[in-house]
Amino acid sequence: MSTPIGQVAKPEESEALVEREIAEARKSRMPKWFAILWANKKSRVGLVMLAVFVLVGVFAPLIAPHDPKSTEFEQSLAPGGAFPLGTTASGQDILSQLVYGARTSIIVGLVAGLLVTVIALLVGLTAGYLQGWVDDVLSFLINLALVVPVLPLMITIAAYSPVRGLWLIVFTISVTGWAWGARVKRAQILTLRARDYITAARFAGESTLRIVFREIMPNMMSLVVAGFLGAAGGAIAAEAGLEFLGLGDPTTVSWGTMLFWANNSGAMLTGQWVWLGVPGLCIALLLTSLTLINFGVDALSNPHLREG
Numbered sequence: 001m002s003t004p005i006g007q008v009a010k011p012e013e014s015e016a017l018v019e020r021e022i023a024e025a026r027k028s029r030m031p032k033w034f035a036i037l038w039a040n041k042k043s044r045v046g047l048v049m050l051a052v053f054v055l056v057g058v059f060a061p062l063i064a065p066h067d068p069k070s071t072e073f074e075q076s077l078a079p080g081g082a083f084p085l086g087t088t089a090s091g092q093d094i095l096s097q098l099v100y101g102a103r104t105s106i107i108v109g110l111v112a113g114l115l116v117t118v119i120a121l122l123v124g125l126t127a128g129y130l131q132g133w134v135d136d137v138l139s140f141l142i143n144l145a146l147v148v149p150v151l152p153l154m155i156t157i158a159a160y161s162p163v164r165g166l167w168l169i170v171f172t173i174s175v176t177g178w179a180w181g182a183r184v185k186r187a188q189i190l191t192l193r194a195r196d197y198i199t200a201a202r203f204a205g206e207s208t209l210r211i212v213f214r215e216i217m218p219n220m221m222s223l224v225v226a227g228f229l230g231a232a233g234g235a236i237a238a239e240a241g242l243e244f245l246g247l248g249d250p251t252t253v254s255w256g257t258m259l260f261w262a263n264n265s266g267a268m269l270t271g272q273w274v275w276l277g278v279p280g281l282c283i284a285l286l287l288t289s290l291t292l293i294n295f296g297v298d299a300l301s302n303p304h305l306r307e308g
Contacts, residue, residue: 033300036296036299036300037293037297037300038296040295040299042292042295042296043292043293043294043295043299044296045289045292046288046289046290046291046292046295046296047289047293047296049286049288049289049292050286050290050293053102053105053106053285053286054106056099056103057102057103057104057105057106057107058103060100060102060103063099064093064095064096064100065095066093067096068092068093068096068097068100068253069092069251069253070093071090071092072091073087073092073093074091075088075090076088076270076272079274083095085098085274085278086272086274088265088272089261089270094278097253097258098258098279098282100253101253101254101255101279102282102286104239104254105239105254105255105283105286107166108166108169108235108236108239108254109233109236109286109290110232111170112169112170112173112174112235112238113229113231113232113233113235114228115170115173115174116173116181116231116234117224117227117228117231119174119178119182120178120180120181120182120185120227120231121224123138123141123142123182123185123186124181124182124184124185124186124189125185125189125212125217127139127182127186127189128185128186128187128188128190128193129189129193129208129211129212129216130208138182138186142179142182142183145178146179146183150177153176154172154173154238154242155242155245155247157172157175157176158172158247159247164247165248165249165252166239166249166252166254168248169239169243169247169248170239172238173234173235173239177231177234177235177238181231184223184227185220185223185224185227188220188223189216192216192219193216198211201215221300222297222301223301225297225300226294226298229290229291229293229297230290232290233287233290233291236283236286237283237287240254240255240256240259240283241256242256243255243256243259244256244259245260246260255280255282255283256279258279259276259279259280262275262279
């Protein structure tokens with residue numbers, strides 16, 4: 001049973017809660033962290049939604065009824081029959097493009113989210129643990145990256161790059177989106193490095209790498225996971241935005257390019273609101289799933305937020 005809001009749980013109640021959760025996780029043969037995520041109702045909904053998108057992306061060749069780039073069909077067909085969502089102004093099947101677009105968004109979110117998280121983690125850990133000139137230099141770089149407008153910088157890099165494509169967008173998102181995460185992780189490190197067990201490890205002769213990755217990192221994993229989910233969601237939205245502005249490869253099948261071509265073809269003026277609305281709805285649902293999972297990630301680090 002969870003502790004009511006406004007009341008502080010007694011130490012013995014917290015210990016009993018943790019022991020009960022561990023016993024339930026063992027009984028269900030699920031990892032403890034997944035059992036905590038699944039126990040949270042909001043997180044459970046987010047996990048199911050994300051699993052649906054992942055399965056659609058992985059099995060896109062089996063789910064899509066047609067080749068998403070094929071232009072052999074009749075143009076601007078209304079939804080129905082062999083084309084449940086209709087066709088584009090170029091004669092492409094909208095449903096097939098929507099299915100393959102899920103794969104693109106998930107790849108961008110996973111790769112760019114990982115890169116942003118790794119860069120932010122390395123910079124934040126180094127700046128927070130190594131005080132002195134190292135912290136001063138890295139803190140200056142973090143503050144400099146924070147004051148630079150991210151969206152104009154992303155547009156400039158994507159617009160003036162000699163090549164276009166999905167990996168350019170991933171690179172652009174990675175080099176422009178790490179600063180905020182690095183600042184948050186640096187602040188967390190500053191609080192953890194003053195703890196007694198860190199001081200004891202330092203006096204025991206432990207190396208810096210061992211202290212950072214064996215003593216500090218396990219105590220901030222929920223923060224790292226939450227940062228990854230936020231970075232992945234930002235990457236998905238940024239990819240769609242850059243593609244919508246025409247700064248990506250227009251031949252790539254993604255939800256952003258669907259919005260780009262729908263806008264260029266005047267989809268709303270011709271009554272093809274499905275072509276324009278469905279990709280935007282899928283982007284919103286995918287971002288919502290990541291946000292809901294974050295409620296469960298908060299429960300990983302704070303037992304008082306766990307649902308009984």
